[in-house]
Amino acid sequence: MLSRTADNLYWLTRYVERADCLARILDVSQRLAYTPVTYGGSTNEWGSAVLTAGCAESFIARYGPLEEATEENVVFYLAFEAENPSSIRNCFEVARTNARSVRTALTSEMWDVINSAWIELRNFPNRPLDREELANFLAFVKETSLRFDGATFRTMLRNDGYWFARSGAQIERADNTARILDVKYHVLLPEKERVGGPLDYFQWASILRSVSALTAFHWVYRDSVKPWLVADLLILNRQMPRSLAACYDALARNLDDIASGYGRQGPSQRLAQGMLARLTNRSVDDIFQAGLHEFITDFISDNNKLAAAITDQYLT
Amino acid sequence: MPHAFDEMTGADGAVRPAYETLQQWLSSVPRDVLDHRRKEAEYIFRRIGITFAVYGEQNSQERLIPFDIVPRIITQPEWTRLAKGLEQRVKALNMYIRDIYSTREILRAGKLPEEMVFQNPAFRPEMNGRRVPHDIHVHIAGIDIVRTDPDTFYVLEDNARTPSGVSYMLENREIMLRLFPELFSIHKVAPVENYADNLLATLRSLSPHGGHEPNVVILTPGIYNSAYYEHSFLADKLGVELVEGRDLFVKDETVFMRTTEGPKRVDVIYRRLDDDFLDPLVFRPDSVLGVPGLMSAYHAGNVTLTNAVGTGVADDKAVYSYMPEIIRFYLHEEPLLPNVPTWRCREADHLKYVLEHLPDLVVKEVHGSGGYGMLVGPSADRAQIEKFREKLIADPNNFIAQPTLALSTCPTLVEQGIAPRHVDLRPFILSGSDKVRIVPGGLTRVAMKEGSLVVNSSQGGGTKDTWVLDA
Numbered sequence: 001m002l003s004r005t006a007d008n009l010y011w012l013t014r015y016v017e018r019a020d021c022l023a024r025i026l027d028v029s030q031r032l033a034y035t036p037v038t039y040g041g042s043t044n045e046w047g048s049a050v051l052t053a054g055c056a057e058s059f060i061a062r063y064g065p066l067e068e069a070t071e072e073n074v075v076f077y078l079a080f081e082a083e084n085p086s087s088i089r090n091c092f093e094v095a096r097t098n099a100r101s102v103r104t105a106l107t108s109e110m111w112d113v114i115n116s117a118w119i120e121l122r123n124f125p126n127r128p129l130d131r132e133e134l135a136n137f138l139a140f141v142k143e144t145s146l147r148f149d150g151a152t153f154r155t156m157l158r159n160d161g162y163w164f165a166r167s168g169a170q171i172e173r174a175d176n177t178a179r180i181l182d183v184k185y186h187v188l189l190p191e192k193e194r195v196g197g198p199l200d201y202f203q204w205a206s207i208l209r210s211v212s213a214l215t216a217f218h219w220v221y222r223d224s225v226k227p228w229l230v231a232d233l234l235i236l237n238r239q240m241p242r243s244l245a246a247c248y249d250a251l252a253r254n255l256d257d258i259a260s261g262y263g264r265q266g267p268s269q270r271l272a273q274g275m276l277a278r279l280t281n282r283s284v285d286d287i288f289q290a291g292l293h294e295f296i297t298d299f300i301s302d303n304n305k306l307a308a309a310i311t312d313q314y315l316t
Numbered sequence: 317m318p319h320a321f322d323e324m325t326g327a328d329g330a331v332r333p334a335y336e337t338l339q340q341w342l343s344s345v346p347r348d349v350l351d352h353r354r355k356e357a358e359y360i361f362r363r364i365g366i367t368f369a370v371y372g373e374q375n376s377q378e379r380l381i382p383f384d385i386v387p388r389i390i391t392q393p394e395w396t397r398l399a400k401g402l403e404q405r406v407k408a409l410n411m412y413i414r415d416i417y418s419t420r421e422i423l424r425a426g427k428l429p430e431e432m433v434f435q436n437p438a439f440r441p442e443m444n445g446r447r448v449p450h451d452i453h454v455h456i457a458g459i460d461i462v463r464t465d466p467d468t469f470y471v472l473e474d475n476a477r478t479p480s481g482v483s484y485m486l487e488n489r490e491i492m493l494r495l496f497p498e499l500f501s502i503h504k505v506a507p508v509e510n511y512a513d514n515l516l517a518t519l520r521s522l523s524p525h526g527g528h529e530p531n532v533v534i535l536t537p538g539i540y541n542s543a544y545y546e547h548s549f550l551a552d553k554l555g556v557e558l559v560e561g562r563d564l565f566v567k568d569e570t571v572f573m574r575t576t577e578g579p580k581r582v583d584v585i586y587r588r589l590d591d592d593f594l595d596p597l598v599f600r601p602d603s604v605l606g607v608p609g610l611m612s613a614y615h616a617g618n619v620t621l622t623n624a625v626g627t628g629v630a631d632d633k634a635v636y637s638y639m640p641e642i643i644r645f646y647l648h649e650e651p652l653l654p655n656v657p658t659w660r661c662r663e664a665d666h667l668k669y670v671l672e673h674l675p676d677l678v679v680k681e682v683h684g685s686g687g688y689g690m691l692v693g694p695s696a697d698r699a700q701i702e703k704f705r706e707k708l709i710a711d712p713n714n715f716i717a718q719p720t721l722a723l724s725t726c727p728t729l730v731e732q733g734i735a736p737r738h739v740d741l742r743p744f745i746l747s748g749s750d751k752v753r754i755v756p757g758g759l760t761r762v763a764m765k766e767g768s769l770v771v772n773s774s775q776g777g778g779t780k781d782t783w784v785l786d787a
Contacts (some may be wrong), residue, residue, distance in 0.1 A: 001555075001575055002573060002574065002575055002576075003555055003574045003575060004563050005578055043521075100365070100544070100548075101538075101539050103365075103548040103549075104557075105546055106560050110366075111364075112363060115363065119362070160576060262576070264577075314576040
């Protein structure tokens with residue numbers, strides 16, 4: 001297929017995934033911000049939402065230091081701000097522009113989801129929303145990504161187009177999970193607070209919530225929430241679809257499918273396999289021993305390297 | 317203006333046989349049902365994203381063309397006549413263009429003035445003495461037809477460059493099938509859905525080197541082009557790649573596209589890009605939409621461009637007026653479809669007549685399209701006419717004039733109910749190396765405003781499904 005088509009598909013799914021992640025971050029931040037401080041609520045939760053979304057620099061340039069970030073500013077910036085290239089509104093705009101450029105590579109169902117979302121987006125006012133409006137908006141964003149993934153899964157031919165589309169989503173998802181861990185890793189470290197205190201529970205639970213994994217946690221471990229199990233679930237557990245291991249499991253497979261379709265392996269296949277191996281032959285103890293923060297920082301950087309390798313190998 | 321012929325009720329007010337069933341159905345269906353279906357159609361169009369852009373309008377990047385749910389009916393005998401005339405016309409167009417870029421017999425025979433060719437901005441000296449694959453230049457033509465009475469169809473305009481609108485022809489039919497299945501059970505409507513298949517067969521037949529599977533692509537200026545929807549629609553229906561200039565490159569006088577598996581050779585390019593933008597090395601150097609070196613591959617005979625470069629020399633409104641002569645010269649036949657009588661303002665006696673009769677005439681720019689820059693005498697006020705008179709005197713070469721035809725009307729759903737509105741018809745004629753293909757019907761455009769004769773979508777015109785009925 002055309003390199004530009006593959007590129008558009010790859011970024012289309014990345015932006016849909018990004019919008020979904022942003023919606024979850026806003027959801028959780030709101031919840032934490034309303035939790036009393038004695039129960040693990042925090043006063044600068046909005047600042048950390050900006051950090052997790054990865055747009056701290058541009059936010060600070062506009063609104064000042066993160067410590068002073070307000071709910072109104074952050075919600076508007078992450079959800080609607082036209083000047084923020086990764087605001088949810090812009091994610092949908094870019095996704096639709098990409099989708100229009102590659103309409104022939106999308107099924108009509110996939111196009112319909114993106115185009116309808118883009119039309120519906122105009123019904124949300126371009127001003128700070130009240131709480132109910134915001135809840136509706138976030139529900140709409142999450143539903144859009146669910147419908148889009150569903151349409152992709154149910155209707156798309158299983159060929160290179162599908163694999164590029166899925167690779168984009170997995171790269172973005174891995175990046176998002178890693179950034180949530182990057183911003184919150186300190187609450188998972190044993191020296192921070194006394195383990196098992198009531199304060200910790202809410203912090204840990206909020207991490208799980210931000211990747212929609214609180215219920216899953218209990219089903220997987222049948223245990224109360226413990227920081228190393230949270231780390232295990234989000235990093236190493238392949239049952240958990242947003243874990244780094246699950247993302248790379250899927251990525252490595254997608255890239256292998258591309259390679260066998262084309263009859264040629266390349267740098268991106270090797271990188272993905274290497275990353276998967278590191279996430280496989282590992283226990284969460286090893287990771288804590290070697291340093292959780294370093295592990296996550298390295299992961300984010302390697303994930304970006306893989307994205308660059310995919311671009312270089314196929315998309316240009 | 318004379319009274320217009322209505323295709324449903326005819327001259328005497330009696331419903332014409334082809335429309336009897338439809339008329340009964342229309343009068344039996346409650347108004348709110350029709351309104352509801354019309355809204356449904358609009359909703360579907362917007363959902364699918366069948367939109368177009370109007371240049372020079374802000375904040376309306378994507379607009380819908382109004383769709384009228386009342387179909388237009390053409391009978392099989394009428395269509396057979398039309399199709400023959402269209403095939404003849406396109407054949408002559410092709411012979412004319414081949415001649416103009418080779419020996420120019422027609423100029424030597426003095427059948428039309430030389431400046432018609434050499435001062436024509438669409439004339440491409442780069443094509444002088446160049447053969448094109450299979451000697452066919454206009455592979456996809458859209459010939460605009462108007463009707464004035466039961467027996468008279470005129471050719472209003474030839475479109476030999478990149479005629480658009482065929483996606484509406486196809487989507488209109490799909491929507492009608494979805495909204496009004498009952499109508500199709502009581503009418504024998506000739507299908508149009510094989511257009512895409514015909515187009516692909518035509519394009520494949522044009523490959524510069526026969527034999528193996530030719531790689532056909534559609535070249536679009538990109539998503540901001542007003543007809544982008546159509547480009548992507550066609551690529552999808554044909555199952556070929558929709559490429560932009562940056563997806564292609566030329567090496568060793570051969571065109572390749574950049575794919576995820578490396579370069580892939582391209583054989584036939586259905587380009588929806590004007591000549592000017594095709595190759596910055598030959599035409600406009602500032603074009604970023606084209607492909608540097610494309611013309612070298614074209615001249616080397618390694619790629620087919622559809623339509624060929626330089627076909628514009630055949631379809632401006634001044635050359636139009638010579639079409640009957642052109643048909644007689646190359647085919648030794650009388651034109652089957654007449655031209656609308658045309659005054660060429662470049663000629664002194666014609667200009668004199670036009671200036672004396674401005675309130676009765678339609679005056680058009682020779683190279684205009686889209687309904688821009690024209691004067692419709694009968695519906696213009698005195699000031700508009702005087703302003704136009706000045707323009708005309710200042711640059712008479714740039715204008716032609718025609719009588720204001722009483723274009724036929726068709727029943728159309730408007731605010732006040734079902735009312736007659738003026739229509740035209742654009743059938744699409746495909747010329748391959750093997751044969752000519754025309755699907756029955758075409759795109760009917762309708763002027764939604766009462767009395768208006770301007771059907772162009774950029775001027776608020778709408779479209780209708782067009783039915784060729786088997787008896």
